[in-house]
Amino acid sequence: MTMTAPGSAQADVTEGGPVPPNPARGLVCRNCGATFGLIAEHACAECFGPLEVDYDPEVMRAVTRQQIEAGPQNIWRYAALLPVGHDPADRVTLDPGMTPLVRADRLAAELGITGGLWVKDDSANPTHSFKDRVVSLAATAAKGFGYAKIACASTGNLANSVAAHAARMGLPSFVFVPSDLEPGKIVQSAVYGQALIAVDGSYDDVNRLTSELAETDEFEDTAFVNQNVRPYYAEGSKTMGYEIAEQLGWRIPAQVVIPMASGSLLTKVDKAWRELVAAGIVEDTGWKVFGAQSAGCDPIATAFDNGWDVVKPVKPTGIAKSLNIGNPADGPYALDAVRRTGGSVARVGDDEIVAGIRDLARTTGVFAETAGGVTTAVLRKLVEGGLLDPTLETVVLNTGEGLKTLDPLLDVVGPSHRVQPSLRSLREAGLIG
């Protein structure tokens, strides 16, 4: 589908102030460098490499801190650095973003980090994961391209976000999930009253089905958020990087620990900071990017350990389901960012992930899903292994909500005391003397 570019520059003035010009000038293949217009394709017509949004550095250099700070308290304050949604009237969004950057002094003390530690907590987004950022960009691009419907295959966070965006906007959506998902997970997407198609098969089967479906006449008018509009979708992750820098007082942290599923989020946080430096919005103080995976799905960690440029697919297992992508599309680019910045990659097992969730909750009050347990446990491992410098400012990402992944905690977290309703029983339990 090739249509009018979304979010083309306008001179209109809306209630939110002047509409900024679109800094995006086209798509570029990350493999061969071929360039395209702002089209609805995710693969290069020349080499099938992944397409990424290409920006005009001159347009970006015109963006100022003041302009951003005057914007709304959500991702759209960075509209002048994004490829879509410049005019508020064009946005299809739950207005995610500007999630808390929580100072984690107690966790820092336990880990021996003296340079300052923060948790970027994306469980505060409308559907409680960072996926709201990317879906807002994808859905807005879809509207700009003239698509009538949005869709995705997912087992969790992405499904919730797509259905909720569609519900708010009154846009039809089609979410495809494996039919053996836990009933609670089904409810979280089904409650929005959009089409939820349970497929008798694995997640890979579901993905294959949506790829075939995208080629049918009936779904020609459908934006599959991480397929045909993926270049726009992926740019939503940049906003997490922008926010961290702004919330630190327009400063880039020396070190950041980022979970890796497809690897896209890691590359986009790094890209966001390179853009801020290039645009003259922050100083280039240098930074190291650290990637976190679970031992049950560690293809990027394995490639890093072995010095490979390519990533060998694995069959995912383990409790960190939101990170279980065995064949990560952006793995090589994530490796590039880690190596270029002098960072590292580490993996942690399921027991460490549970401990990571508990450590984070116990010391910060942030209740993370398993992916946040992965980054917290990897942070500990990196410090203990001497790979992360404890004297430098560090940010660890939590991308989702603990209420969505209660199961791994059911057997290990419980009451500290059990008593009868009497002071005598409290005395016997040692709670009073």
Place this chain on the structure above:
Amino acid sequence: MTMTAPGSAQADVTEGGPVPPNPARGLVCRNCGATFGLIAEHACAECFGPLEVDYDPEVMRAVTRQQIEAGPQNIWRYAALLPVGHDPADRVTLDPGMTPLVRADRLAAELGITGGLWVKDDSANPTHSFKDRVVSLAATAAKGFGYAKIACASTGNLANSVAAHAARMGLPSFVFVPSDLEPGKIVQSAVYGQALIAVDGSYDDVNRLTSELAETDEFEDTAFVNQNVRPYYAEGSKTMGYEIAEQLGWRIPAQVVIPMASGSLLTKVDKAWRELVAAGIVEDTGWKVFGAQSAGCDPIATAFDNGWDVVKPVKPTGIAKSLNIGNPADGPYALDAVRRTGGSVARVGDDEIVAGIRDLARTTGVFAETAGGVTTAVLRKLVEGGLLDPTLETVVLNTGEGLKTLDPLLDVVGPSHRVQPSLRSLREAGLIG
């Protein structure tokens, strides 16, 4: 316990700007009008009536919109209108508040509301309920009074919030819950690694036990958030009212629908608006307050229907567990506010509550807990009954998160389609032609 008043006026200047003077001048009995200093008591020494914070209207009149707007994006932007937490260094808080006010055009259209409809969505708070507002005030007051520990009896939202506040601050906390809570609910509080005491008894048994415990030597240094520091705790609910007015552009909505458990939240939203008017911050355009209860726990609705000034206790049943207070302490004051403003009270049954949750999710993308289903269903009932004027601006409150109350939806919400992983199966299901 009578100690130094918390948050006494200071002239220091911190990083957040000048510390505002404390507008609170004491506590006043809502029953007999007796006045007290800013002490840690919740019942009048004269008549056992409930104590409430009393403010100096002169100090409040000095507060300006500009001063508030220059504050942080959380409840503390209203510090100059609160009894504690004026100096950021004194706060014990997860920084809740400034939750989204979501424009609900699609729900308005379904209900025939033409004057504008918004949902104030407190599921966006750190532990995903409005309780973070009150616990932040209570914990800050506790610190000011010199208490060493915080505690509560709860079956859900309050327990989560107390444990998370304590975890972030490294403050010991004691949360008492009935031992037969669902395992998922136990995990949500236990994950913070604080003392969680499971009591073999009903919620009433747990409450009685904490009242006895508060009298013991070992717990003399403990603030029970909704007992000895209740006057400060309750003021946290005012911030929901302040935010609604500010987010509407410093305007009070003509109508608001508020869930009632103890009735405190309703009285405090009304109080917040009276204060804003008295301080000259908003115009007095009048407003009507509507109270929402479930049919399983409707003592305030029954009193309203019968024209009673007192509320007759009931034994709560039904799915709206966070509203199930059978003997609501602030019921008479909630009735006063409803009657004074010309509002009304309505109740809805469990099926209507589930329908309310689904209506809200389907039309706004906001996934509410059962209490939000109550307010949404009551809104519908009030419009259909001609008690709420559809031509006037209306706000409906959602006080909590749907992920915390999945159970009532498990049997009624599910996939719209079930298919095999093939285009043929999608065709048979009518998804493609």
